Amino acid sequence: MPPESLRCKECKTRYPLDARYVCEQCFGPLEVAYAAREDVDVGALRRRIQAGPPTIWRYADFLPVAPPNRGLAPGFTPLIRAHRLEERLGLRELWIKNDAANPTHSFKDRVVSVALARARELGFETIACASTGNLANAVAAHAAAAGLDSYVFIPADLEEQKILATGVYGTRLVAVRGNYDDVNRLCTELSGERPWAFVNVNMRPYYAEGSKTLAFETAEQLGWELPDRVVAPIASGSLFTKIARGFEEWLEIGLVEGSLPTMNGAQADGCSPVAQAFAGGHDVCRPVKPDTIAKSLAIGNPADGPYALELARRTGGTIDSVSDDEIRAGIRLLAETTGIFTETAGGVTTAVLAKLAERGDIDPDERVVAYITGEGLKTLDAIRDGVVVEEIDATVASFEAGVPEAVAA
Ligand SMILES: *Cc1c(COP(=O)(O)O)cnc(C)c1O
Ligand SMILES: [Zn+2]
Numbered sequence: 001m002p003p004e005s006l007r008c009k010e011c012k013t014r015y016p017l018d019a020r021y022v023c024e025q026c027f028g029p030l031e032v033a034y035a036a037r038e039d040v041d042v043g044a045l046r047r048r049i050q051a052g053p054p055t056i057w058r059y060a061d062f063l064p065v066a067p068p069n070r071g072l073a074p075g076f077t078p079l080i081r082a083h084r085l086e087e088r089l090g091l092r093e094l095w096i097k098n099d100a101a102n103p104t105h106s107f108k109d110r111v112v113s114v115a116l117a118r119a120r121e122l123g124f125e126t127i128a129c130a131s132t133g134n135l136a137n138a139v140a141a142h143a144a145a146a147g148l149d150s151y152v153f154i155p156a157d158l159e160e161q162k163i164l165a166t167g168v169y170g171t172r173l174v175a176v177r178g179n180y181d182d183v184n185r186l187c188t189e190l191s192g193e194r195p196w197a198f199v200n201v202n203m204r205p206y207y208a209e210g211s212k213t214l215a216f217e218t219a220e221q222l223g224w225e226l227p228d229r230v231v232a233p234i235a236s237g238s239l240f241t242k243i244a245r246g247f248e249e250w251l252e253i254g255l256v257e258g259s260l261p262t263m264n265g266a267q268a269d270g271c272s273p274v275a276q277a278f279a280g281g282h283d284v285c286r287p288v289k290p291d292t293i294a295k296s297l298a299i300g301n302p303a304d305g306p307y308a309l310e311l312a313r314r315t316g317g318t319i320d321s322v323s324d325d326e327i328r329a330g331i332r333l334l335a336e337t338t339g340i341f342t343e344t345a346g347g348v349t350t351a352v353l354a355k356l357a358e359r360g361d362i363d364p365d366e367r368v369v370a371y372i373t374g375e376g377l378k379t380l381d382a383i384r385d386g387v388v389v390e391e392i393d394a395t396v397a398s399f400e401a402g403v404p405e406a407v408a409a
Contacts, residue, residue: 003064006205007033009307017064019122019202029303030205032064040253046224049216056110056213062249064209065117071145074109075213077101079221079369085337089357093367095227097218098340104141104165105375106134106296106343107239111210112142112199118206119197125149126196130187132180132235132296133162134374139199140171151196153183159295161378179290181300200236204303211239215246218369219256226251227261228366231353233345233373234265234274234319235297237304243371244311261369263311264361265319266352268292268344272321274305278312285309293324293382294344296374318361322351328382330354334372341376349373 005014010028021030045061052058056075057067078098086094102109112135116127128151129139136152143150152166156175167173176183184201191198199207219226226247234240244263250256267275270292273285285305290298302308312319322330327344330351335341342350353370356362376383392402400407 001034001037001061003032004035005033006030019197021202021204032205032209037253042254045255049220056113056210059213059216062212062216063114064206065114065121068117068120071113072103072109072142074102074113076217079218080338082338088337089354090364091357091362091368092364095369096338096340097214097369097371099371099373100342100375104137105378106137107214107373108134108138110213111207112138114210115199115203115207116142116146119203120146124197126151128187128196128198129153129200130184132298133158134296135200136166137162140166140169143171144169153187155179155183159379159381161380165378179300180298208238208242211242212246214371215243216250219247219250224256226256226258227369229262229264229362229368231264231266231349231368232371233297233349234267234308235299236302237274237308240265241304241307241311260315263315263317264352264356265308265312266349267319267321268294268297268327268348269321269323271298271300273300274302274308275319275321277305277309278319283309294327294348296343296345297348320352320355322348322355326351328386331376331383332386340372342372343374343376343379344382345374346372347382
């Protein structure tokens with residue numbers, strides 16, 4: 001199914017497949033439009049996918065670029081049945097999609113791979129991004145692997161782990177005094193002046209397509225079936241809406257059957273423009289100034305907010321938010337019941353999942369998939385206070401004094 005054009009999401013005006021992201025008629029966002037598929041041989045298509053590489057490129061038929069012959073190949077991350085978390089939450093069938101298991105430990109490897117492949121096709125030699133942290137990691141690493149120059153723009157107050165894990169790749173790391181929305185505004189300006197591929201600005205239509213692979217993998221890993229419900233985090237809303245788009249594309253051609261899952265979005269109270277609009281019954285989001293430990297989700301003016309709202313409402317879902325303390329508890333709950341240590345964004349997702357279960361929103365018979373999008377080692381401050389260490393001398397007596405409950409019977 002080759003990509004046909006870029007198309008305005010609002011007025012449907014079509015544009016060539018180059019580095020552009022905004023409609024000249026109505027200023028709406030552009031997305032990739034594909035030619036319609038007819039008479040799909042579902043069996044043959046499934047076999048072709050299964051014979052592909054264990055990466056996002058097994059779904060190249062549904063992506064706007066040819067698979068690159070070099071670089072870090074993300075995707076095909078584990079989908080794990082979470083029996084102990086099911087018991088804790090009173091659910092029947094819960095799966096965790098662990099996207100921390102990507103080359104730079106977040107789902108951003110998916111979107112960057114697709115954007116960078118398209119940037120190379122278009123002849124760009126410099127890759128750049130406006131990042132809340134994980135995108136910086138991914139752009140720096142993928143540019144290094146491909147031998148391209150890179151510039152990475154981040155808010156100056158980012159977690160140290162994310163700054164170090166980006167700088168190591170030899171990128172030019174620029175810390176902007178301001179929040180993500182300031183960084184994004186600067187990058188939008190720069191993208192008009194320099195011949196650079198900003199993966200999430202002028203390459204955004206291609207970038208966004210990468211997130212569909214999360215849906216494709218989930219369906220394939222469930223044996224060509226769909227979940228009944230999805231819980232996923234929202235920053236700009238791109239990931240959330242593109243997971244649904246991936247399921248829709250496969251429903252349309254009959255690769256899977258049934259209907260679109262109920263879509264539940266997750267935000268932090270300290271940056272919850274989409275959750276607030278959902279609660280208020282609004283169709284658009286009022287921008288906010290972020291203040292939360294979930295820095296990777298701290299986008300105060302989410303580009304895909306209206307589409308996320310529409311999607312949650314259309315599928316009978318919700319968009320909820322949780323406090324920083326609930327986020328910390330969510331990180332621990334997931335770690336203690338699944339052995340998966342996630343960053344603050346995964347704490348947001350887990351805490352919202354727990355909230356939905358407690359509220360009785362989830363029918364016990366449902367098959368639920370929660371998307372864990374990043375790695376806990378990148379946000380260690382979030383759990384520092386809750387970790388207890390007993391320091392002792394190297395003697396049995398000191399051990400028994402220091403850890404009394406461990407005294408032998
Ligand atoms: C970027 C990011 C998201 C979601 O981003 P969107 O802008 O909504 O696509 C979710 N989780 C993590 C860990 C991220 O880094
Ligand atoms: Zn338009």
